Amino acid sequence: MENSTVIKVSLRRAYPAFVAHAKEILKEHGHVELQGLGDASANTVRAAEMLCSLGYADLEKFETLSVTEPDRKNIDRRRNKVVIVLTRSAGFDKAYNEFANSKETPK
Numbered sequence: 881m882e883n884s885t886v887i888k889v890s891l892r893r894a895y896p897a898f899v900a901h902a903k904e905i906l907k908e909h910g911h912v913e914l915q916g917l918g919d920a921s922a923n924t925v926r927a928a929e930m931l932c933s934l935g936y937a938d939l940e941k942f943e944t945l946s947v948t949e950p951d952r953k954n955i956d957r958r959r960n961k962v963v964i965v966l967t968r969s970a971g972f973d974k975a976y977n978e979f980a981n982s983k984e985t986p987k
Contacts, residue, residue, distance in 0.1 A: 883913075884905070884909070885905055885909050885911060885912050885913055886912075886913045886915060887901055887902060887905070887912060887913070887914050887915070888915050888916075888917075889914055889915065889916040889920050889923045889924040889927060890916075890920050890923070891919055891920050891923060894923075895923045895926040895927040895930070896927075896930075898914065898923065898924075898927040899927050899930050899931055902914065902927060902931055902936075902937070902966070903931070903936055903976065906931075906936060906937055906966070906967075906968045906972060907968075907972070907976060910967060910968045911940070911965065911966065911967045911968065912937070912965075912966050913963060913964070913965050913966075914927060914928055914962075914963070914964045914965075914966070915961065915962070915963050915964075916961065916962045917947070917959055917960075917961050918959045918960065918961075921960060921961070921962040924962050924964060925962065925964070928942075928964040928966060931966055932966070932969075934975055935969055935971040935972070935974070935975040936968070936969060936971075936972050936975050936976065937966035937967060937968060937969050937972070938966065938967050938968075938969045939964070939965075939966060940965040940966060940967050941963070941964070941965040942962075942963075942964050942965075943962070943963045943964075944960065944961070944962050944963075945960070945961040945962075945963065946958055946959070946960055946961070947959055947960075947961050
């Protein structure tokens with residue numbers, strides 16, 4: 881079974897969906913790993929940057945790789961991969977609670 885602290889980011893959903901998922905993992909486990917392959921690397925970086933800038937997480941590791949995998953015709957292709965590891969920040973609880981309260985309070 882895949883590690884429950886790993887999120888495989890894709891282009892099928894917008895990056896805020898991955899931010900929300902990562903916040904829940906950070907709340908439960910204290911760390912999260914975001915992985916993006918190919919064009920999904922941009923979504924991965926955006927999600928991580930948002931988590932850090934809003935005070936939910938601190939950057940622990942940022943790694944780029946070049947991986948080789950077969951395409952649909954079984955021809956090996958090189959693709960870029962980004963792996964970002966974040967840890968829960970000291971201000972996580974405050975940011976999390978402020979966001980939850982802002983959703984409950986009608987404007």
